[in-house]
Amino acid sequence: MKNIIGGKQAPATRQARPGADAVRHLTVDESGAGQRLDNFLFRSLKGVPKTHVYRIIRSGEVRVNKGRAQAETRVEDGDVVRLPPVRVSERATEPGAGPQAPAREFALLHEDDALLAVDKPAGVAVHGGSGVSFGVIEQLRAARPAARFLELVHRLDRETSGVLLVAKKRSALTRLQDQFRERETGKTYLALVLGDWPANKKVLDASLARYLVSGAPDGKAEGERRVRVVPKDHPDAMRAVTLVRVLARTTAGPEAMPLSLLAVTIKTGRTHQIRVHLASAGHPIAGDEKYGDFAVNRALQKAGLKRMFLHAWRLRFTHPASGEPMALEAALPADLSGVLAPAVLTEISSDARIS
Structure with a gap:
């Protein structure tokens, strides 16, 4: 028998008991339509750790309309989601149990x-x-x-x-x-990369694929998710297109290592797309601990850069209600602007084009 699940409180979730060992099928209704699969499951499986939710999605135990799905898959009204047996602790199902997110407003x-x-x-x-x-x-x-x-x-x-x-x-x-x-938005990032970026290198069109690096030696820990460039005919290849424009060139550290400040516009929204595309071109993002140059990152930390220099700078889209064009911009935060020379900051503020 199918359980109807909405966007907030799921009847099937309220009925879940510790030690439940039956496969369940949840039918998405209108209030749940449009959600990512992981968010849909978080609300449907109160008391189940989020790490476990991601694990059963990645393993293929969660099915949408009998097919495998990813965490980012959008569920629609009428979709049937198959759930494997999951165990919910009694304490986790009690009101107020578990860590609660602290209330916080953002700028x-x-x-x-x-x-x-x-x-x-x-x-x-x-x-x-x-x-x-x-x-x-x-x-x-x-x-x-x-x-x-x-x-x-x-x-x-x-x-x-x-x-x-x-x-x-x-x-x-x-x-x-x-x-x-449908790629109708304009997403432009600021990225500081190592080296002198070639001015004529404006389009990066390399397919990407996700993979897992090895976990703990005992085999109990899952591997870390990473992304790499693969041939276009690779079975897991996802097309990814990145546009690059040089805003300024600068140096950092006692050895005056060359750096390039880029305005990067993505035409596809793949995981770690900018980081992997730039690194594969030989110019990793400064401070990137996954795909960057670790020795250079240590030197940049001494020069004041404490984290990866990647900032979602500008976003263009059409307002969903009025239909009016929207253009938003987030100023470069102090922890990143502090490592740039005043002349470079001037280049950013004077740049009037939105990629």
Whole structure:
């Protein structure tokens, strides 16, 4: 028998008992339509650790309409989601049990009845999961208990700062997500990379694929997710297109190592796309601990750069309710602007074009 699951409190979740060992099939209704699969499951499986939710998605135990799905898959009205047996602790199902996200507001770039845009600080995940108890969206919901609807429109890496959109209505969420999916938005980042970027290298069109690096030696820990460039005919290849424009050239450190400040516009939204594309071109992002040059990063830390220099600078889209064009910009935060010379900052502020 199918359980009807909506966007907030799931009847099937309330009936879940510790030690439950039956496969369940949940049918998405209108209030749940448009959500990412992971967010849908977080709300449907209260008391199940988010790390476990991601594990059963990656293993293929969660199915949508009998097919495998990814965490970012959008569920629609009428979809049937198969859940494997999951164990929910009694304490986790009690009201108020488990870590609660602290209420937090973030610097607002824009807000109206349909959406809000915040300037996400680096070091904060956009949502809980994969070892993180909570993120921006959980803290916003805690800060705004009267809000009937708050959902992320898109994502930013934990260490990336800048413009982040949150929908305040289901209709706004679906319309904005359609724009992102159809590549009708303009997303431009600021990235400081190692070396002198060739002025004529403006388009990066290399396919990407995700993979897992080895886990702990005992085999119990899962590997870390990474991304790499692969041939276009690779079975897991995903097309990724990145546009690059040089804003300024500078140096850092006692050895005056050359650096290039880039305006990077992505035409596809793949995981770690900018980081991997730039690194594969021989110019990794300064401070990138996954794909960068670790020795150079240590030298840059002494020069004042304490984290990856990647910032979601500008975002263009069409307002989901009014149809008016929107252009938002998040100023470069102090922890990044502090490592740039005044002349470079002038180049940023005088740049009037939105890629």
